[in-house]
Amino acid sequence: MPRGNSTGLMGANLTVDGGIPLDMIKMNKILSYEPNNLTMTVQAGIRLKDMEEFLADKPFTYMPAPAMHWATVGGNVDTNAGGLKAIKYGVTREHIRELKVVLADGKLYKFGAKAVKSSSGYSLKDLIIGSEGTLGVVTEVTVRLYPRPKEIINALIPYPTLTQAIKSVPAILASGVVPTTVEFMGLKVIDLWESYAN
Template sequence: MEHETLTQTDIKNLREFIANKERFITKPTVHWNHDQFKTVRAMPELVIQPTTNEEAEKVVKYANDHHIPVVPRGNSTGLMGANLTIHGGISLDMVKMNKILAYEPNSLTMTVQAGIRLKDIEEFLADKPFTYMPAPAMHWATIGGNVNTNAGGLKAIKYGVTREHIRKLKVVLANGKSYVFGAKAVKSSSGYSLKDLIIGSEGTLGIVTEKSPCVFILDQKKRLMH
């Protein structure tokens, strides 16, 4: 596919989608040109930090309509270059979408935005009788990045990788529309398992904006570990 270079008209149009202009960065710094490995560097032409699904939808649709490449970015702790804008275009930096939207112990789930860090989830659950099991090495990684790479960590052998702990996803596809895949229920037989297709796709199939990870009862964890 032929990619187009951002024009001043594109920048003007895209700026209208972002309420706070501090989240619309037209002069990216080296902060956005690498991942944790730092062997390959690629500077985006524009960085946009959405805070809502609506903002992400509008940016993705515009970029798709005008053949502008978009690369989602978390906290850039990965080692595989998935967040690098090798064709220029837009870095869709998700770190401002960092809210906990719901905590539902009765269904053993919480619903969070993609940019929340594992560290923030751990701190939120610290005074509650639950924990989130996946433990990749970088605890300042965003859960959206973990979903996109199907991250594991040292607990993966015993408790599984990220895929085993995500019940539901909200994803913005290239047409700018949001779709929900999966369900908070443990068992769902409705349609194809598109949730599992999205997990590990490294942002190539859509932009994950929200997810519902499952949490485990701490007493159960202690019994399993001891």
């Protein structure tokens, strides 16, 4: 079973019944950065944090934002990780163009394409994404890049009840405003945070 940086909160990185983990963390290179076709190809063991640092001074960025930035992109592919930006940008699946995968026969296969339009044949790339490493070992990932947002505005909106907060989300989306992130914090969590942050 392939394993990234063991940050998974769901425990997917734990072997069961005598399984053998295949540590991918040293496969952590950026293989190509191609701004002309809005892609970047990386090895599966690279951490999201390292990808962010590489892209920090560039006009493009990788959008998915799972909570753990120490996670590897291969782990995100294997679990189809989401994150706070999923409401606007979707989960990992929407940001993967091409995969290189070693299957059980020991051969290396390429699924998908760097091109935006690639619809011939079965979508085996999408079958691999989210399969938890049970169908093969992802070794390389070509991700889709987005232009970096020019401005980010944060809004903290208090609601008197949970029901009103929940009802506001479809109303906001129906207005034509698509927020990057929508996060709910209950009063108890806010009290704990305020106490912690003084």
